[in-house]
Amino acid sequence: xxxxxxxxxxxxxxxxxxxxxxxxxxxxxxxxxxxxxxxxxxxxxxxxxxxxxxxxxxxxxxxxxxxxxxxxxxxxxxxxxxxxxxxxxxxxxxxxxxxxxxxxxxxxxxxxxxxxxxxxxxxxxxxxxxxxxxxxxx
Amino acid sequence: xxxxxxxxxxxxxxxxxxxxxxxxxxxxxxxxxxxxxxxxxxxxxxxxxxxxxxxxxxxxxxxxxxxxxxxxxxxxxxxxxxxxxxxxxxxxxxxxxxxxxxxxxxxxxxxxxxxxxxxxxxxxxxxxxxxxxxxxxx
Amino acid sequence: xxxxxxxxxxxxxxxxxxxxxxxxxxxxxxxxxxxxxxxxxxxxxxxxxxxxxxxxxxxxxxxxxxxxxxxxxxxxxxxxxxxxxxxxxxxxxxxxxxxxxxxxxxxxxxxxxxxxxxxxxxxxxxxxxxxxxxxxxx
Amino acid sequence: xxxxxxxxxxxxxxxxxxxxxxxxxxxxxxxxxxxxxxxxxxxxxxxxxxxxxxxxxxxxxxxxxxxxxxxxxxxxxxxxxxxxxxxxxxxxxxxxxxxxxxxxxxxxxxxxxxxxxxxxxxxxxxxxxxxxxxxxxx
Numbered sequence: 182x183x184x185x186x187x188x189x190x191x192x193x194x195x196x197x198x199x200x201x202x203x204x205x206x207x208x209x210x211x212x213x214x215x216x217x218x219x220x221x222x223x224x225x226x227x228x229x230x231x232x233x234x235x236x237x238x239x240x241x242x243x244x245x246x247x248x249x250x251x252x253x254x255x256x257x258x259x260x261x262x263x264x265x266x267x268x269x270x271x272x273x274x275x276x277x278x279x280x281x282x283x284x285x286x287x288x289x290x291x292x293x294x295x296x297x298x299x300x301x302x303x304x305x306x307x308x309x310x311x312x313x314x315x316x317x318x319x
Numbered sequence: 320x321x322x323x324x325x326x327x328x329x330x331x332x333x334x335x336x337x338x339x340x341x342x343x344x345x346x347x348x349x350x351x352x353x354x355x356x357x358x359x360x361x362x363x364x365x366x367x368x369x370x371x372x373x374x375x376x377x378x379x380x381x382x383x384x385x386x387x388x389x390x391x392x393x394x395x396x397x398x399x400x401x402x403x404x405x406x407x408x409x410x411x412x413x414x415x416x417x418x419x420x421x422x423x424x425x426x427x428x429x430x431x432x433x434x435x436x437x438x439x440x441x442x443x444x445x446x447x448x449x450x451x452x453x454x455x456x457x
Numbered sequence: 458x459x460x461x462x463x464x465x466x467x468x469x470x471x472x473x474x475x476x477x478x479x480x481x482x483x484x485x486x487x488x489x490x491x492x493x494x495x496x497x498x499x500x501x502x503x504x505x506x507x508x509x510x511x512x513x514x515x516x517x518x519x520x521x522x523x524x525x526x527x528x529x530x531x532x533x534x535x536x537x538x539x540x541x542x543x544x545x546x547x548x549x550x551x552x553x554x555x556x557x558x559x560x561x562x563x564x565x566x567x568x569x570x571x572x573x574x575x576x577x578x579x580x581x582x583x584x585x586x587x588x589x590x591x592x593x594x595x
Numbered sequence: 596x597x598x599x600x601x602x603x604x605x606x607x608x609x610x611x612x613x614x615x616x617x618x619x620x621x622x623x624x625x626x627x628x629x630x631x632x633x634x635x636x637x638x639x640x641x642x643x644x645x646x647x648x649x650x651x652x653x654x655x656x657x658x659x660x661x662x663x664x665x666x667x668x669x670x671x672x673x674x675x676x677x678x679x680x681x682x683x684x685x686x687x688x689x690x691x692x693x694x695x696x697x698x699x700x701x702x703x704x705x706x707x708x709x710x711x712x713x714x715x716x717x718x719x720x721x722x723x724x725x726x727x728x729x730x731x732x733x
Contacts, residue, residue: 227667253641365529391503
């Protein structure tokens with residue numbers, strides 16, 4: 182069991198006129214964490230795009246908001262792999278402040294498809310093995 | 320029963336290097352539709368921000384992706400109000416192409432809070448009456 | 458001489474925690490206007506991407522800010538073509554409020570390159586003819 | 596003389612369907628660098644927003660594009676202060692790849708205004724002293 186953690190800082194570009202993080206950017210923070218995680222397991226998007234064999238489209242996302250954050254606030258995005266299927270996987274993200282308070286949660290569900298016809302394919306071994314290192318039974 | 324529809328076009332800024340709409344922007348499209356709907360019922364965010372009495376933060380969002388879209392594609396975002404609670408409401412969005420094919424779905428859940436202490440308050444009458452005009456039993 | 462005008466409304470997603478339009482989004486508004494203009498002259502980006510013959514990368518942009526705008530404000534982006542070179546063209550944009558007050562200005566400079574080797578090419582005829590219809594001597 | 600350097604990685608969210616960094620995001624990268632620089636000199640935006648005494652609006656920005664970058668590419672944004680006026684300052688940014696090749700350049704011009712009436716004010720001492728530490732005669 183392992184959690185992949187990504188620390189980031191809320192920037193002006195991430196906020197809106199309500200003075201807080203624009204809601205969709207919580208999911209962008211989750212996705213940035215996912216991209217860094219993919220690089221950590223040697224399946225970075227640059228690698229995936231270059232080899233032109235498969236894609237990993239999102240099929241579902243969700244987010245819950247617990248506490249507003251704003252410019253300059255630091256956030257730890259803690260990601261775990263909560264499901265590994267035949268052709269899909271699920272990532273859960275907990276966003277916490279430096280005081281440990283929950284800011285929100287996200288979930289993203291991904292499938293793997295062949296670049297050639299965009300039909301679902303079994304998770305490539307390189308990806309599955311990386312995911313298993315961060316799998317946590319929910 | 321009524322549906323509020325917002326037609327928009329996917330722009331370069333909305334896409335990513337996979338050649339399609341960046342996933343979080345489907346939710347931004349939903350939110351733009353929500354903002355136009357609020358103006359339609361005379362509760363636009365400009366009005367809400369100016370009167371400084373209440374806010375309408377999001378507490379939950381989700382999105383499902385059915386079909387990729389790209390630069391220049393036209394989308395109809397069809398919004399209905401699917402729940403009106405004491406202090407919250409739920410909006411469902413269906414995104415369809417000009418050929419009628421489903422592109423995806425979104426859901427956003429909002430609560431109303433007092434500007435003074437950010438505690439939950441009963442939906443203001445102006446907002447509740449507008450929402451009821453677009454309510455559709457799910 | 459002709460001006461291509463695009464009316465748009467500032468949305469929450471376009472603003473930041475200073476309560477106003479996030480600076481880079483003034484240029485995004487200019488680019489959205491450019492994309493609609495390209496469609497108007499039958500050279501839309503969807504068309505350009507599909508025919509895979511040439512690209513129109515930006516080489517320079519600038520923006521000046523005169524008056525802050527915020528959520529719900531309507532803006533007219535008035536675009537003119539101010540230079541048509543052998544392999545490049547320049548677009549100037551004036552952003553004005555519905556009261557006629559200047560909000561800001563943008564300029565974008567584009568070149569045409571071959572898709573095959575990304576080397577500069579003479580402006581394709583379809584594009585040059587469209588640009589000439591909106592050319593205005595500065 | 597000193598340069599403030601910010602290393603960042605291009606993420607999917609930063610790119611567009613042309614497969615490269617969306618042009619406006621080069622300026623967002625510059626602004627992120629500026630925000631980190633402000634924190635370095637103890638004038639972070641969080642601090643500026645909290646003390647409610649002055650604001651630092653942008654009045655002009657520009658960007659030049661030399662070389663396209665895409666998902667996973669690392670960039671060093673090298674910032675210097677190239678002008679310190681009575682009520683304004685100018686920042687220049689050079690973006691270079693890890694191979695040392697120039698990716699592009701940005702410039703941002705800022706003024707200081709009083710929060711009370713948004714009229715121009717002399718650069719606050721805390722800000723001027725920090726800027727002087729990174730000033731480089733152009």
